[in-house]
Amino acid sequence: MAPKEKESDIYNVEKPISTVGIKYINHKLQFLSPNDWLDGRRKDDNLEGLWRIHDRLYDLDSFIKKHPGGPEWLRITKGTDITEAFETHHVKGVAEQLLSRYFVKEATTPRNSPFTFNQNGFYKTLKEKVAKELPNIPKHAVQQSKVFADIIVASYLVLCILATYFESFLLGILAGYFLTLTVNISHNFLHQKDNFRMYYFDLSMMSSREFRISHALSHHLFPNTIHDMEISMFDPALLLLPKKKTQLRKYLSWLSSFLLFPTITMKGYFDTLLTEKKLRINTLIPWISLLCTYFMTSQDLTICLKMFVWIIFWGSLIFGLIGKTAAHHHPEIFHDGDTARPADELDFGVHQLDAVSDRPNITGSLFLVLTNYGDHALHHLFPTLDHGVLDSLYPTFLQTCIDFGVDWKLYSSGELVVGALQQLARDKPNSKPPQPLKKKN
Numbered sequence: 001m002a003p004k005e006k007e008s009d010i011y012n013v014e015k016p017i018s019t020v021g022i023k024y025i026n027h028k029l030q031f032l033s034p035n036d037w038l039d040g041r042r043k044d045d046n047l048e049g050l051w052r053i054h055d056r057l058y059d060l061d062s063f064i065k066k067h068p069g070g071p072e073w074l075r076i077t078k079g080t081d082i083t084e085a086f087e088t089h090h091v092k093g094v095a096e097q098l099l100s101r102y103f104v105k106e107a108t109t110p111r112n113s114p115f116t117f118n119q120n121g122f123y124k125t126l127k128e129k130v131a132k133e134l135p136n137i138p139k140h141a142v143q144q145s146k147v148f149a150d151i152i153v154a155s156y157l158v159l160c161i162l163a164t165y166f167e168s169f170l171l172g173i174l175a176g177y178f179l180t181l182t183v184n185i186s187h188n189f190l191h192q193k194d195n196f197r198m199y200y201f202d203l204s205m206m207s208s209r210e211f212r213i214s215h216a217l218s219h220h221l222f223p224n225t226i227h228d229m230e231i232s233m234f235d236p237a238l239l240l241l242p243k244k245k246t247q248l249r250k251y252l253s254w255l256s257s258f259l260l261f262p263t264i265t266m267k268g269y270f271d272t273l274l275t276e277k278k279l280r281i282n283t284l285i286p287w288i289s290l291l292c293t294y295f296m297t298s299q300d301l302t303i304c305l306k307m308f309v310w311i312i313f314w315g316s317l318i319f320g321l322i323g324k325t326a327a328h329h330h331p332e333i334f335h336d337g338d339t340a341r342p343a344d345e346l347d348f349g350v351h352q353l354d355a356v357s358d359r360p361n362i363t364g365s366l367f368l369v370l371t372n373y374g375d376h377a378l379h380h381l382f383p384t385l386d387h388g389v390l391d392s393l394y395p396t397f398l399q400t401c402i403d404f405g406v407d408w409k410l411y412s413s414g415e416l417v418v419g420a421l422q423q424l425a426r427d428k429p430n431s432k433p434p435q436p437l438k439k440k441n
């Protein structure tokens, strides 16, 4: 293929070509919803209702209700390739032993994912070392995460009541900020087995169930690629991949990024409410704060409702700003469309580190880590581990990075804010692939 044609493919908005080698997904192209994404994956993977892990197909129907991580993970992934999800969500090695009971047949087609899990590769080597270390890590930090989460959610509700009682829009903005902290800290629990703290997330009007799809199953497993819903759900309002953008698009997106989250949050909530056949717990939770303010302040319902909308607006706006500038978007961080590493270097863990940055000003404080998506590289590699244990894993993690020649990126918060704006405006793919791995003898 002539180089000119290749370039135009990368720029093709209608049918994006992935430079890491993910094939075009059978999905709606604009403002993709979590259910659209799953439908597209089911069509592309074509597994007749089975689950795929590496090159084997399994029938997990009878295991759904017994799954120790909760039934929802398997229910929503029926009919798809769950290799990445399976590998990253089970560190202890117990889940692998169960698989043979559900084996149906070998797959006859290659996986639609370029990421590998070779036994001697970076990810599996690190995972094995982490599994050995986990039993020795003190558990008090995990308790601390829970205490922080409960204090934050209680503070949020108190601030909602105060803002409504005094009809103070400034207090409403502060409550909105605490709503963002609530969402951010509940993210730690959303990745774990089903637990009540994951539902703190729903206070924001965003759905923890849908976030498990768009964030845990899509973004986490395929960061910065065309499979990453945290990129495609905003397309065409925010174009985060390096592709053709008009001047208006580039700079308008700086503005629209402010208002996009509140709009998407509220639209998403009502779309789900109207299209889902059953009423889920997620749909009822956001109204808890409204009920608290109504019964605790004796204010008129219209004032309570006005303040409720004001707080949700600020909560989702601040969430969007923190989320989009926390770890992934900077012109020097790999985005699909940039020149990729060679296929034999596309170890799952190596790609994660190509697409993630940490911030030295956040790492080291559990409170900041929990409320600002800190320790992000380690979190991407082992999402079910509580953020409280990640700090103890740094020596092993960094040594393994050195052994394999993997680059752990660090940018300050300021650099990532500027980097995200530059990335929104970037339309030229990087021509240099990420730093090559160390050659093993």
Ligand code: HEM
Pocket: 060, 063, 067, 068, 069, 070, 073, 074, 077, 082, 085, 086, 089, 090, 091, 092, 093, 094, 095, 096, 098, 099, 102, 191, 192, 193, 384, 385
């Ligand atoms: C979409 C695929 C899957 C996801 C996202 C998933 C997710 C999870 C999560 C979040 C946990 C709790 C981990 C923790 O809190 O430490 C878990 C535990 C577990 N899962 Fe899964 N799971 C998946 C598929 C499977 C399959 C196919 C099996 C076996 C047939 C399995 C067996 C287990 C077992 C035995 C545990 C408890 C032990 C451990 O944590 O390794 N899971 N899973």
